[in-house]
Amino acid sequence: xxxxxxxxxxxxxxxxxxxxxxxxxxxxxxxxxxxxxxxxxxxxxxxxxxxxxxxxxxxxxxxxxxxxxxxxxxxxxxxxxxxxxxxxxxxxxxxxxxxxxxxxxxxxxxxxxxxxxxxxxxx
Amino acid sequence: xxxxxxxxxxxxxxxxxxxxxxxxxxxxxxxxxxxxxxxxxxxxxxxxxxxxxxxxxxxxxxxxxxxxxxxxxxxxxxxxxxxxxxxxxxxxxxxxxxxxxxxxxxxxxxxxxxxxxxxxxxxxxxxxxxxxxxxxxxxxxxxxxxxxxxxxxxxxxxxxxxxxxxxxxxxxxxxxxxxxxxxxxxxxxxxxxxxxxxxxxxxxxxxxxxxxxxxxxx
Numbered sequence: 231x232x233x234x235x236x237x238x239x240x241x242x243x244x245x246x247x248x249x250x251x252x253x254x255x256x257x258x259x260x261x262x263x264x265x266x267x268x269x270x271x272x273x274x275x276x277x278x279x280x281x282x283x284x285x286x287x288x289x290x291x292x293x294x295x296x297x298x299x300x301x302x303x304x305x306x307x308x309x310x311x312x313x314x315x316x317x318x319x320x321x322x323x324x325x326x327x328x329x330x331x332x333x334x335x336x337x338x339x340x341x342x343x344x345x346x347x348x349x350x351x352x353x
Numbered sequence: 354x355x356x357x358x359x360x361x362x363x364x365x366x367x368x369x370x371x372x373x374x375x376x377x378x379x380x381x382x383x384x385x386x387x388x389x390x391x392x393x394x395x396x397x398x399x400x401x402x403x404x405x406x407x408x409x410x411x412x413x414x415x416x417x418x419x420x421x422x423x424x425x426x427x428x429x430x431x432x433x434x435x436x437x438x439x440x441x442x443x444x445x446x447x448x449x450x451x452x453x454x455x456x457x458x459x460x461x462x463x464x465x466x467x468x469x470x471x472x473x474x475x476x477x478x479x480x481x482x483x484x485x486x487x488x489x490x491x492x493x494x495x496x497x498x499x500x501x502x503x504x505x506x507x508x509x510x511x512x513x514x515x516x517x518x519x520x521x522x523x524x525x526x527x528x529x530x531x532x533x534x535x536x537x538x539x540x541x542x543x544x545x546x547x548x549x550x551x552x553x554x555x556x557x558x559x560x561x562x563x564x565x566x567x568x569x570x571x
Contacts, residue, residue: 247545248381255385255392263395267405271397272522273498275404280515282508289439297439299395315395318433322391326429327384330371330422334380337372 252323259315263299264308356501357447363455364428370421379422382548386414387426389537391433398529406526409453409494412461412487413534416551417541420462423550427454448501456497461490465551476542479552484535491527495519 270278277283295302296314304310390410397405410430414423431449434440441449468482499519503512538549546552 243545244378244381244548247548248385251385252388255389259392259395263392266395266407267397267399269397269399269403269405271405271407272400272495272519272526276515276518276522277508280508280510280518282502282510282515285507287442290443291436291439294437294439296437299438299440311395314438315392318391318395318438319388321433321437322430323384323388325384325433326387326426327380329425329429330375330380330383333368333372334375334377337375 252319255319255323256316259319260312263315264311356445356451360428360447360450360455363451364425367421367424367428371419371425375422378548379418382418383422383426386418386423387429390414390426391430393533394430394434400522400525400529404522406522406529408530408533409457409491410530410534411454411457411459411494412465412483412490412530413537415458415462416465416483416486416534416538417549419550420458423462424455424458427458430454452494452497452501456494457487457490460493461486462551464489469551474555476539476546479542479549479555480535480539483538483551484531487534488527488531491523491530492520495523 269275274283277286289297291297296317299314299318300307300310301313301317304313390408390413393408393410395407397407400406411423411427414426417423418426428450431441431446431454435443435446435449463486465482465486468485469479472478472482496516496519499512499516502508502515508515538551541549542552546555
């Protein structure tokens, strides 16, 4: 009985765990990321030192509203980076969950066309 | 472009494998792992002489949700970075998914499984395995980049020079990766060990669940 209750309550608290995890990710993205080092990263540094950084081309979307982790129109650099971080975290969560939801949906109806009843409830 | 084709194939395999034993709980967990890795990839930490490093995260994702779902989480992160934040070229997206996603995921998870055989099946043993495996994942990733540079790189620097520099810098970056992976795996093991894919064998509560369900049904 004790074990059963524990199992059930564990099943329920997945929401709490995900909520707390997201809160950690949001705090890191909003408050910590503006403090992150802006030095070139490992690959960028090697490419500069060894002279192949000039082979990199400008990004096709370099003028996008959130390009380079800043929100267009927000002049405060810290706020701009922080907001971009929050948007990115939210987007990654949504896209990740939707991809897996899609996989589960595909699997539960494997390659069979919808039944007439399901396709047109009126008929 | 060949990178895009290979990456698409790998993602297809991941989707198929992930579908095989997908449990409903993995849907929000996969979102959470992608979101968390995105946040950590923003945190560039200084390494040495004007260089910074950031988490790649494949090993972490693989230990938390398994290598197949984990590799999908990594692909989601690179997709969002390239399409929304103009970070990582569109033509390089496939290559990024392979080099930083699949390589860190599968090399990391492989080393993790090997270490788990020798280290005790405790929280400390698991956390250490994940942290050390994460370091190897980053080194492997930098080596695969060198391989790509050797085959199709546009620069003039010799392959040996690039290899030494890449592996040298990433031996340091890997330390950051190991610390962040260890901290995260350790924290999740402390609060919800049942949600750690790489700790499935340490789940006494889940093992008791099936007989209980059967009893209820009967």
